[in-house]
Amino acid sequence: MSFSTRLHNNAIGWLLPALVIAGWEVASRAGVMPANVLPAPSAVAEAFWRLTLSGELIRNIGVSTARALAGFAVGGSIGFALGLANGLSTLSRGLTDTTLQMIRNIPHLALIPLVILWFGIDEEAKLFLVALGVFFPIYVNTLLGIQSVDPQLVEMGRVYGMDRRALFFRVILPGALPAIFVGLRYALGIMWLTLIVAETISASSGLGYMAMQAREFLLIDVVVLSILIYALLGKLADSLARLLERLSLGWHPAFQNG
């Protein structure tokens, strides 16, 4: 696909949101949509400008992003490490997989009351929840990816004298990468979702806190703004993951000529 048609396809994706926003603005101005139910897009834009000038918005986005990334780094790296270990060693898998699959069946958000009891409403509580939420998709997909590596390729690598290190980096890891990326993108979604819930329930800073404060003061434009920013951050994370995926899976037929 040429650059211009790709641009064209991207542009077409934005057409519907633009139409929805235009319709929404018209409906608000015509009084069809009362401002205390849903403020006009222009009012939300104004709130955005106001909070940007005061620095409040940037600060809260920064706090939320830092939490999200910290939780992701902790949960993601443990999940990745365990996925690798259990994919490569039957002993390790025998030892831990059943336990992990059992824990996986508990929705991590159901732990919120317990987590508040353990950690209060401090940073640790949010870090723990995000890390737990991110852990499973990364773990499950890394394990799956390694288990699905073509054993014929592994045998080929052995026959051609690759040592364990070369076998891992040249055969097993690249073979597992498509599945790992599926896990990564799924985990990024869970990361934001968990953070929204955690910040809404208990926080003294961050986007969720900003939204809850605004609710108390009936600043509905700020509430809507927070929701939109969550959506944008989620989209940004997903786009970054897709870009990374395209760059590293260039060999994959699904990413060729795309």
Place this chain on the structure above:
Amino acid sequence: MTAASLTAARSFVATPVRPIGSVEGQRAFAFRQAGKRFGDKTVLDGIDLDVPAGQFLAVIGKSGCGKSTLLRLLAGLDRPTSGSLTFGVAEEGHSRTRFMFQEPRLLPWASVVKNVEVGLTGIASGAEARQCALDILGEVGLADRADEWPSVLSGGQKQRVALARALVGHPQILALDEPLGALDALTRIEMQQLLERIWIAQKFTAVLVTHDVAEAVALADRVVVISEGRIALDLDVPVERPRRRGSVELARLEGKILDRLFG
């Protein structure tokens, strides 16, 4: 030549049909009363096979008779459960045994030239490896595809890359497990000619497992038929190269082998 002289039992001093420069008279490998069991299933039993360096040996047999098992023993992927396998002297700068599988088994995430470089694992790396890989790709006629992904190549081209990967380390022994079985008839003949040309140029010992009797007599110096885990026939193919496919001589040998397989 009489039929009897063709089937004469092999001895240690097998004379190669083709003179082989430096390696003449040396042995590539020898199985002595070698056997392989999986559990209580005997797959190979009492295999005696002495192969001089530089010989082109074809191994034929019905499906499940143990041909792949024999190659796996040769490539060191498995060990014989009885008897022994010994190799001739290792030569400087040569990998000992290379294996070509029925499937190309290329790494989809590595370019064609990088796939060929896999054959130099532990032998060469970096720019040197790349140059060797490009040279051998030229020999199999794929120099211009070096930087493409394997997924864009045809089946025959993938198998040529696999051949280049097997040969780039200059193996002393090349074991081929029905490598052309999945190709269409015309591509197969092209690949057979390529294989023969490279074998003549590089002077390695070739062990080709095939289910195609015509392919065996067209390419090999010697054909071994395996049946029920034993060597049922050991036949020289004393026909000058280049050989003409479909010649009376080859057809006669082919008939002899088929008789043995189905007689």
